[in-house]
Structure formats: C-alpha cells, structure tokens
Amino acid sequence: MKSCLVVDDSRVIRMVARKILEELSFEVIEAEDGKEALDKCKEKMPDGVLLDWNMPNMDGMEFLLAMRALPDGEEVKVVFCTTENDLSHIQEAIAAGANEYIMKPFDSEIIQSKFLQVGLL
Amino acid sequence: MKVEDFDLLASMLKDRSGLVLGKDKAYLLETRLMPVARKHGLKGLEELADVVRRKRDENVMGDITEAMTTNETLFFRDQKPFDLFRDVLLPKLMEGRQDSKRIRIWCAACSGGQEPYSLAMILKELGSKLMGWRIEILATDISVEMLDKAKTGLYTQFEVQRGLPITILVKYFRQTGDKWQLDAGIRSMVQFREFNLLESPSALGTFDVVFCRNVLIYFDQETKKKVLDGVARQMPKDGALLLGGAETVLGVTDSFKPVQGRRGVYQLSNSDVEF
Ligand SMILES: C[S@@+](CC[C@H](N)C(=O)[O-])C[C@H]1O[C@@H](n2cnc3c(N)ncnc32)[C@H](O)[C@@H]1O
Numbered sequence: 001m002k003s004c005l006v007v008d009d010s011r012v013i014r015m016v017a018r019k020i021l022e023e024l025s026f027e028v029i030e031a032e033d034g035k036e037a038l039d040k041c042k043e044k045m046p047d048g049v050l051l052d053w054n055m056p057n058m059d060g061m062e063f064l065l066a067m068r069a070l071p072d073g074e075e076v077k078v079v080f081c082t083t084e085n086d087l088s089h090i091q092e093a094i095a096a097g098a099n100e101y102i103m104k105p106f107d108s109e110i111i112q113s114k115f116l117q118v119g120l121l
Numbered sequence: 122m123k124v125e126d127f128d129l130l131a132s133m134l135k136d137r138s139g140l141v142l143g144k145d146k147a148y149l150l151e152t153r154l155m156p157v158a159r160k161h162g163l164k165g166l167e168e169l170a171d172v173v174r175r176k177r178d179e180n181v182m183g184d185i186t187e188a189m190t191t192n193e194t195l196f197f198r199d200q201k202p203f204d205l206f207r208d209v210l211l212p213k214l215m216e217g218r219q220d221s222k223r224i225r226i227w228c229a230a231c232s233g234g235q236e237p238y239s240l241a242m243i244l245k246e247l248g249s250k251l252m253g254w255r256i257e258i259l260a261t262d263i264s265v266e267m268l269d270k271a272k273t274g275l276y277t278q279f280e281v282q283r284g285l286p287i288t289i290l291v292k293y294f295r296q297t298g299d300k301w302q303l304d305a306g307i308r309s310m311v312q313f314r315e316f317n318l319l320e321s322p323s324a325l326g327t328f329d330v331v332f333c334r335n336v337l338i339y340f341d342q343e344t345k346k347k348v349l350d351g352v353a354r355q356m357p358k359d360g361a362l363l364l365g366g367a368e369t370v371l372g373v374t375d376s377f378k379p380v381q382g383r384r385g386v387y388q389l390s391n392s393d394v395e396f
Contacts, residue, residue: 085278090291101287103278110282116200117286 002120003027003044007037007063008052008081017050017081020108024121034058038066045072048120050111051098053082053089061096068097077118081106122147126170130154130185133173137186138263139319139340139348153188160184187264191339194232196284197239198334202363202385206330207243209383209396210361214329215254217359224256227328229318229352230336231260234271234311235284238303240332241310242293259325261316268313274303318348327355335365342373349374359394362387 004026006017011032018028029046031037035058037049049067053060060080067073077099082089085103093101099118102110115121130150131142142150151166158169161181172181197203214224228237237260244256262268281290281301294301316325318336331352337345352362353376362377363385364370370377370387377387380396388394 087291087296090287094288094291102282106282107279110279113195113283 001025001027002047003029004048004050004120005029005031005037005040005046006050007031007034007055007060008050009033009055010052013052017111020111021050023108024112024115034060034063034066037063041067041070041073041076045070045076048077048079048115048118050079050081050102053080053084053093061092064093064096064098077120079114079118122151122166123170126166129170129174130166133182134186134189135341137182137319138190138317139344140186140189141339141341141344142189150189154185157181157184157188183265187266190264192232192264192267194235194335195280196235198236198284199366199385200284202332202334203239203243205383205386206240206363207247210330210386211247213394213396214359218329222254224254224330225326225328226256226258226330227322227325227332227355228258228260229316229322229331229333231262231271231313232264232267233276233280234260234267234274234313235276235280236260236332236334237271237311237313238274238307239284241307242289244310245293245307256310258311259328260311260313261325262313263315263317265315268315271311272308272313274305274308275300276303277301319344322351322355325355327357327360328352329357329360331356331360331362334363335368337368338365346374350376353377353389356389358389358392360389360392361396 004021006014006028008014009032014030021028029040031040033055051060064078079100079102080093080098081102081104083104090101100114102114127147127150134140134142154166154169158165163169163172172178218224226240231237237258240258244251277300281294293304293307333352337348349370375390378390380386380388383396386396
C-alpha cells in the first residue's frame with residue numbers, strides 16, 4: 001500500500017482528499033502546515049505528497065525545498081494542490097521540483113489523472 | 122413519455138447519427154431533451170415529438186441529435202494509445218514513407234478536440250525528428266457545437282487538468298480569463314470538419330492512422346461494421362486503426378484484425394506489416 005501525505009491547513013480539504021485517496025487505496029497521513037509535514041517526513045518518508053501552497057508557519061514551497069533536501073527526499077512525488085492558478089506560480093513550482101500541479105477546485109477524477117501521471121497509480 | 126414518442130425520437134436518432142437508444146434510456150431522453158423543447162418554445166417532449174413527426178424540422182432534429190450524443194473526452198485519453206502512436210506506429214510509417222514524407226491522420230469522432238490536439242502536441246514534441254515531413258491531422262465530428270469549441274482551442278480549468286501533464290500545459294497553453302487556450306501553432310496543425318460517420322468517407326481521402334475511439338460503442342453491429350469497412354477502404358496496407366478501450370473489431374467485421382501485443386490497435390486483415 002502506498003502512502004500519501006496530505007498537507008493543507010483546511011480540515012475540510014484534508015478530509016475530502018483523504019476520502020478520495022483512500023478510495024484509490026492509499027494510506028493517508030495528514031499535516032496542517034509545512035512544518036508538521038516536514039516532521040512527518042522525517043519520521044517516515046511517504047510515497048507521495050498532496051501539497052497546499054498558502055499555509056501558516058511554513059508554506060508549501062518552503063516545505064518542498066526542505067523536504068527535497070532530506071535523505072530520500074528526492075524520490076517523493078509531490079503534487080501541488082492550490083488555489084494559486086496562474087502560470088507564474090505553476091512555473092515556480094515546477095522549477096522547485098514539484099512533479100505535478102492541481103488547481104483547486106479539484107475532484108476525484110483530477111487527483112486520479114494527476115497521480116497516474118506521476119506514477120503513483 | 123409515450124411509447125410512440127420514444128420510438129419516433131429513437132428511430133430518428135438512429136437514422137441521423139447511428140446512436141442506439143434502448144428502452145431503458147427513456148429517462149435520458151427526457152432529461153436531455155427538455156432544454157431542447159424549451160429552446161424551441163415547446164412545452165414538453167410530446168410537443169417536441171410532434172414537431173419532429175409533422176414538420177421534420179431540421180433545426181429541431183439537429184438540436185435533438187446534439188443533445189443526445191455523449192461528448193465525454195479528455196487529453197491523452199488512456200495514455201497508452203498515444204504512446205503507441207508515438208513509439209510504434211509513427212516510426213513504422215516513417216520507415217515506409219521515406220519518399221513521399223507524408224502521413225495523414227484522421228480523428229473520426231473528435232468531440233471537443235482533445236484527441237487530435239494531443240496528437241498534435243506529440244508531433245510538436247518530436248521536433249526536428251519530423252523535419253521535412255508533412256503530417257496532416259483531420260479531425261471530424263457530427264456535432265457542429267463540439268467542432269466550434271474545438272476550433273477555439275479554449276478549455277476550462279477542469280478540462281486541462283484531465284490527462285494533460287502540467288509541463289505540457291505550461292508549454293502550450295495561455296491563460297485567458299478563467300480559461301486556457303491552446304497555442305495557435307498547435308491549433309493550426311489540426312483541420313476540423315463536420316462529418317457524419319454514417320456517410321462514406323471516400324471523399325476524405327486515405328489515412329495512415331485512424332483514431333475512431335469511443336464512438337462505435339453507441340452504434341449497433343450493422344452500423345459498426347459499415348463504419349469500419351468504410352475506414353478500411355481508406356487505408357493503405359501499413360495503416361493502423363485505434364479503437365476505444367471498450368471497442369473491438371472482433372465479431373464485427375473481417376476487414377480488420379487486432380495487432381498482436383498492441384492493445385487497441387488494429388490493422389487490415391490482409392496486411393502482414395509487423396508493428
Ligand atoms: C465520447 S466522444 C469520443 C471522443 C474521443 N474520440 C475520445 O475517445 O475521447 C463521442 C463523439 O462521437 C460523436 N459522434 C456521435 N455520432 C457520430 C456520427 N454518426 N458521426 C460522427 N461523430 C459522431 C459525438 O458527437 C461525440 O463528440
């Protein structure tokens with residue numbers, strides 16, 4: 001069973017994402033900001049991360065850069081999932097090493113399509 | 122709804138588009154045709170059926186057909202057929218066409234354009250490998266509405282997130298308002314045209330690769346056979362046909378056979394080309 005870390009400061013979004021991912025047979029771990037997510041990664045690296053951008057304490061971009069610097073942090077598939085839907089944000093994310101990018105709002109079909117593309121499914 | 126109204130509309134749909142509507146689909150007819158009735162100032166399906174019965178009004182019948190066809194599609198649908206096109210079919214065709222350097226592709230039910238544009242982006246990505254080659258993509262559909270949409274190359278945020286890798290989105294699309302528009306260069310690689318698969322495709326010319334995906338499922342056996350036999354006549358010996366995941370030629374026609382080990386790909390029965 002593959003694991004996916006869902007990082008979002010909205011409890012509702014985490015719940016929706018969890019439901020979709022569990023239906024796709026993922027073991028789901030949650031974190032409400034980048035800082036908590038980084039701690040979870042240090043405990044155990046997940047196979048994938050579904051990552052919000054704007055969050056208190058540590059945002060998605062800071063988390064991504066810090067996580068990539070950890071041992072084994074290179075392999076993890078990171079899919080941004082954010083309301084930032086302009087070209088410059090997307091380009092910045094790709095440059096920083098994100099594997100895919102979802103513009104909110106999302107649904108199960110989009111998650112599935114993106115996770116297929118990065119090889120998590 | 123009345124049985125005779127259902128029968129009338131179902132038989133009109135089959136004549137016009139090939140679409141077969143089982144009796145269990147009456148609810149579908151009702152939900153999808155109410156807006157059509159309203160658009161033409163009619164109270165309900167009974168009046169709509171009446172207009173069809175008495176006037177055979179082209180506008181009304183066209184709208185009914187549009188409303189009943191399923192246009193569901195996405196970029197790089199199922200992925201595999203597109204990989205096969207790029208890695209197997211195209212190289213093979215190029216080998217055999219060193220002299221003419223010309224390849225023609227037909228998307229026979231292109232809906233909103235995602236399928237032909239996916240092919241166009243693949244060709245674009247191949248870049249200099251195709252230098253000197255003339256590769257045409259003809260995309261046809263029965264739905265004028267879908268063709269109009271396809272030509273604009275405008276897609277919603279939802280549509281560009283299904284099947285399209287983010288790097289490709291960034292490379293070939295521009296944001297305009299809340300939509301995304303495909304680059305004019307890619308759009309110009311595809312030619313769109315209205316065409317009903319129930320007609321003979323002989324006037325369209327010959328095609329080396331035919332994508333006829335997720336449309337035959339709506340037809341009955343006889344119509345499927347007629348369409349496939351028509352496609353076969355427009356194809357050279359080393360041509361290839363691609364069908365949707367739930368479609369096959371087996372038990373439908375003898376003009377095509379499956380290509381071994383290449384799911385969804387078919388070749389002429391009398392062809393010995395190895396893909
Ligand atoms: C489900 S879509 C398939 C789109 C695309 N080929 C794919 O696989 O994603 C089916 C399309 O077939 C078109 N269609 C239905 N009947 C047709 C006919 N008789 N001739 C041409 N196109 C037809 C519909 O308008 C619709 O756009």
